Amino acid sequence: MRRADFPLLARHPDLHYLDSAATAQKPAVVLDVERTFYETSYANPHRGAYDLSTRATECYQEARQVVGRFFGVDDPRRLIFTRGTTESLNLVAAAWGRSHVRAGDEIVVTRLEHHADFVPWQQLAIERRAAFRIAELTPAGELDLDHLRSLITPRTRVVAVAHVSNAIGTILPVAEVAALAHAVGAVVVVDGAQSAPHLAVDVDALGADFFAFSGHKMGGPMGIGGLIGRRALLEEMPPYQTGGDMIEVVGDDRTSWNVLPHKLEAGTPNVAGAVGLAAACTYLTQIGMSAVRAHERRLTTLASDRLAAIPGVRVYGPPAGGRSGVVSFTVAGLHAHDLATILDQRQVCIRAGHHCAQPLLRSMGVPATARASFFVYNDEGDVEALVAGVLAAQEIFGAPADDPPASAAGAAVEHG
Ligand code: PLP
DSSP, rough: OGGOOHHHHOOOOEEEETTTTOOOOHHHHHHHHHHHHHHHOOOTTTTTHHHHHHHHHHHHHHHHHHHHHHHOOOOGEEEEEEHHHHHHHIIIIIIIIHOOOOOOOOEEEETTTTTGGGGHHHHHHHHTEEEEEOOOOOOSSSOOOOHHHHOOOOTTEEEEEEEEOTTBBBBOOHHHHHHHHTTTTEEEEOTTTTTTSOOOOOHHHTTTTTEEEEEETTTTTTTOOOEEEHHHHHHHHHOOOOSTTTHHHHOOEEEEEEOOTGGGGGGSHHHHHHHHHHHHHHHHHHOOOOHHHHHHHHHHHHHHHHHHHHHHHHESOOGGGOOOOOEEEEEBBHHHHHHHHHHHTTEEEEEEETOOHHHHHHHTTTTOOEEEEOOOOOOOHHHHHHHHHHHHHHHHTTOOOOOOOOOTTTOOOOOO
């Protein structure tokens, strides 16, 4: 669709990059604006009274506007720049969580959370002596809404849920989850790491009280991401970190905090990263998120169907239509890491392992899966290279085709 826009891919025409769920390649526009920022407007923002510093400040502010609007948010004070999803979720769990969750309260997550949206809540529950509840999946790999409903009570303070699973691609019904959570006054935290690059996201329409995302998965730079929050929640939160820029007055005994968003952004910010992320948002907007989704859906369906038709291959997660651009699979008799090595020799880059989702893989009864994930630069040729590589690996390892193939619609998740 857009391969020529990506310098690394243009430089390596035979590379089949199928690991965008881990990180996405960067379009030239993102690299260009970062370089331009360093060459024309670089200084520490907010601190200097000189023109160059003002220019850096303006670049940062403009980036905040652009990125906020990408998620349907007009008030830039609602966007806190962070290093990425992990930091955003830790920020919420530490700053909001510690000040709102008490002994006997309940925290609800789902079985398919990435460790970044599982462990901070688990640890908060341990620290606050709160109950930690896990909503299970249906056999088809979708969120079991009835089970989730049964876990939500008047003691539920927070429901933390991925918008899209990085391990099996499931798209979760966040608006329905939010309605259930809000009915008992709970706060909804959405891990948007895998939806921000692939789906049109309107944070408020989703019902997310907090929404976390990573720039590097959207074609933006590494080391920048964000947390969008409801204004009232951000206002009442204590700071996450303390230091420069986030203070108003520092007395010998007491300190008062700066206004949003600065209160939650201690220290020198990653302005070049923010500028690059804004360029990535603009790039995706120009393609159109519905076009991005349609393209990835087509490739995901094709890859799922082609892989599932190979004897011994099992594809996990819901049917490709209910999945974002992720195809997670196993090959009977072949470890996912061995498969990834063979594919690498054929210049096909996939991920193998537990995908930082051990609670999910444990429930699926597999230690690891192979995962191919798609973005705007992939095409049918990448799918063909993947399928050819799997067939070649089966031949090399003499892998027995004794596992029944998954249905063309995508096999059910197996629970161990
Ligand atoms: N949540 C999900 C669903 C992810 O896929 C990832 C990264 O793979 C993360 C959180 C963590 O993102 P980051 O490493 O950019 O902080």
